[in-house]
Amino acid sequence: MLIGRSVRIAVCVSAAVAVSLAALAQASARPRPPEPDRTPPSQPTNLHVTAVTQTSVTLAWSASTDNVGVRSYSLWHEGLAGVVSVAHPQTTATWSSLRPGQTLTFRVTAFDAQYNASTPSAPVTVTTVADTNPPSAPSGLTVGTTTASKVLLTWNSGTDQFDPVRHEILVNGVPTHDAVSNVPAGTNPQPPVQSAWVRQLDPATSYQFSVRAIDPSGNVSESSNAVSATTQASADTSAPTSPTLLSAFDGGTSFCPEELWLRWSASTDPEPGSGIEYEVRVNGSINEVIPGGTQTVAYTDVLGANTVTIVAVDQAGNASAPSNALTVMTNWAPGGCGL
Numbered sequence: 121m122l123i124g125r126s127v128r129i130a131v132c133v134s135a136a137v138a139v140s141l142a143a144l145a146q147a148s149a150r151p152r153p154p155e156p157d158r159t160p161p162s163q164p165t166n167l168h169v170t171a172v173t174q175t176s177v178t179l180a181w182s183a184s185t186d187n188v189g190v191r192s193y194s195l196w197h198e199g200l201a202g203v204v205s206v207a208h209p210q211t212t213a214t215w216s217s218l219r220p221g222q223t224l225t226f227r228v229t230a231f232d233a234q235y236n237a238s239t240p241s242a243p244v245t246v247t248t249v250a251d252t253n254p255p256s257a258p259s260g261l262t263v264g265t266t267t268a269s270k271v272l273l274t275w276n277s278g279t280d281q282f283d284p285v286r287h288e289i290l291v292n293g294v295p296t297h298d299a300v301s302n303v304p305a306g307t308n309p310q311p312p313v314q315s316a317w318v319r320q321l322d323p324a325t326s327y328q329f330s331v332r333a334i335d336p337s338g339n340v341s342e343s344s345n346a347v348s349a350t351t352q353a354s355a356d357t358s359a360p361t362s363p364t365l366l367s368a369f370d371g372g373t374s375f376c377p378e379e380l381w382l383r384w385s386a387s388t389d390p391e392p393g394s395g396i397e398y399e400v401r402v403n404g405s406i407n408e409v410i411p412g413g414t415q416t417v418a419y420t421d422v423l424g425a426n427t428v429t430i431v432a433v434d435q436a437g438n439a440s441a442p443s444n445a446l447t448v449m450t451n452w453a454p455g456g457c458g459l
């Protein structure tokens with residue numbers, strides 16, 4: 121009875137072993153899945169420039185090889201986002217939307233169907249063709265509102281093949297830092313009709329004004345027509361006290377124009393009702409004018425260091441010494457604001 125039971129068990133075990141052996145045999149008979157391709161294409165060689173314009177660069181290279189097959193090439197540049205990709209066997213690509221006189225270093229990388237990347241090619245550095253043509257001269261300059269210290273100017277914008285054109289105002293033939301444009305920072309393209317306040321002028325004084333346009337490469341136009349204006353009289357000769365710039369920081373991330381969050385202390389002026397306005401100056405130029413207030417969110421299209429000071433100015437144009445300076449770094453990528 122006992123023996124018979126042992127035999128029955130042994131039979132059961134052998135049957136189980138037989139079944140699993142059969143399953144194994146069946147499995148080994150099936151084809152194995154192929155090993156994934158982990159071998160990258162060879163390094164592209166002979167990268168060279170075949171054409172350059174003011175806004176584009178065309179490069180070519182020698183084809184890579186691969187154990188399975190090259191699928192594509194990507195042309196890239198260390199300082200620019202994105203790549204230009206072409207399908208193998210094409211071995212030339214054009215990078216466009218560049219600026220005149222821009223120096224760039226390109227490389228090309230080959231890929232196979234498994235996206236195995238080759239070693240990048242040796243770099244090639246190239247400079248796009250410079251823009252040497254100045255903008256057209258601004259025209260139709262006219263004088264608007266005139267106070268004891270400020271004159272409003274309006275003109276037709278100079279134009280250029282490349283945006284954005286900026287304008288420089290000349291007071292008695294000398295470029296001034298005491299003008300504030302009514303075009304918000306970061307506007308691109310610039311509007312066809314522009315205006316600006318010239319500030320910190322002396323009361324009861326005649327001035328001559330003209331405007332010229334400057335393209336992104338720094339080419340300067342001829343001057344516009346000249347206009348004259350005489351400021352109103354004022355008996356206020358005392359300057360406001362200097363404000364203190366309490367805080368300045370970057371309120372944006374990677375957008376152009378970027379926000380500058382600014383807060384300062386109020387100034388006082390010996391003359392009652394002298395109407396203090398605060399000039400927000402970025403790298404010396406007036407970015408914005410805040411009447412009365414002691415904080416603002418200003419906008420800047422200056423990439424990198426923005427050194428901010430606040431100057432208090434009364435209605436007669438008497439200006440305080442600049443506040444302490446605080447520097448804010450912006451971080452939007454080149455290409456924002458069309459720069």
Ligand SMILES: [Ca+2]
Pocket residue numbers: 157158159160161186187188189232236
């Ligand atoms: Ca491969």
Ligand SMILES: [Ca+2]
Pocket residue numbers: 251252253254255280281282335337339
């Ligand atoms: Ca130009």
Ligand SMILES: [Ca+2]
Pocket residue numbers: 356357358359360389390391394434436438
């Ligand atoms: Ca005053």
